[in-house]
Amino acid sequence: EVQLVQSGAEVKKPGESLKISCKGSGYSFTSNWIGWVRQMPGKGLEWMGIIYPGDSETRYSPSLQGQVTISADKSISTTYLQWSSLKASDTAIYYCARLAYHYWYFDLWGRGTLVSVSS
Amino acid sequence: EIVLTQSPGTLSLSPGERATLSCRASQSVSSNYLAWYQQKPGQAPRLLIYGASSRATGIPGRFSGSGSGTDFTLTISRLEPEDFAVYYCQQYGSLVTFGGGTKVEIK
Numbered sequence: 001e002v003q004l005v006q007s008g009a010e011v012k013k014p015g016e017s018l019k020i021s022c023k024g025s026g027y028s029f030t031s032n033w034i035g036w037v038r039q040m041p042g043k044g045l046e047w048m049g050i051i052y053p054g055d056s057e058t059r060y061s062p063s064l065q066g067q068v069t070i071s072a073d074k075s076i077s078t079t080y081l082q083w084s085s086l087k088a089s090d091t092a093i094y095y096c097a098r099l100a101y102h103y104w105y106f107d108l109w110g111r112g113t114l115v116s117v118s119s
Numbered sequence: 120e121i122v123l124t125q126s127p128g129t130l131s132l133s134p135g136e137r138a139t140l141s142c143r144a145s146q147s148v149s150s151n152y153l154a155w156y157q158q159k160p161g162q163a164p165r166l167l168i169y170g171a172s173s174r175a176t177g178i179p180g181r182f183s184g185s186g187s188g189t190d191f192t193l194t195i196s197r198l199e200p201e202d203f204a205v206y207y208c209q210q211y212g213s214l215v216t217f218g219g220g221t222k223v224e225i226k
């Protein structure tokens with residue numbers, strides 16, 4: 001089955017670090033870009049950035065660059081979204097999604113990882 | 120950055136009615152690289168339309184997309200109970216941006 005499996009929900013305190021994951025299966029993982037999309041509580045979708053697992057080339061949303069780090073380990077078909085110091089405003093559901101081959105629309109989505117940041 | 124504005128914010132309709140959702144871009148979307156997604160509560164988004172008018176695999180024929188340049192439309196010809204959800208447009212002609220969404224609710 002073609003799918004993206006995301007890591008489980010996280011509860012963290014402000015200032016803590018965090019790395020969440022997204023593992024692809026059922027397709028050639030290095031052939032498609034993977035993106036991360038944020039959805040804050042009760043809000044819309046916000047593109048954060050994308051990575052090409054084949055060579056780890058990365059592009060970030062101008063509004064979010066520097067706030068997170070996107071990485072990949074193609075040997076285990078997994079991409080990561082990482083924070084060095086969480087803020088309460090990072091509370092959201094984070095989706096990973098596969099970009100279509102040669103085009104940047106999202107044709108396969110993970111189920112999302114809920115990140116809650118509170119003191 | 121291309122800004123996408125969706126209207127209306129909320130659309131109140133009855134099953135069987137026609138839904139027309141608008142997505143307007145702040146500048147022309149290259150090659151009509153515009154997609155539409157459906158999101159139901161507690162679920163991940165689902166791709167409906169790409170390339171402004173091409174239906175994704177498995178999407179029913181009552182969903183159609185149209186438009187070009189800066190003005191795009193998603194039409195649901197006859198609303199089924201499972202179509203009540205939030206719909207987002209996304210452009211991929213210049214990096215990626217999403218619109219703010221339109222909620223289609225039961226009247």
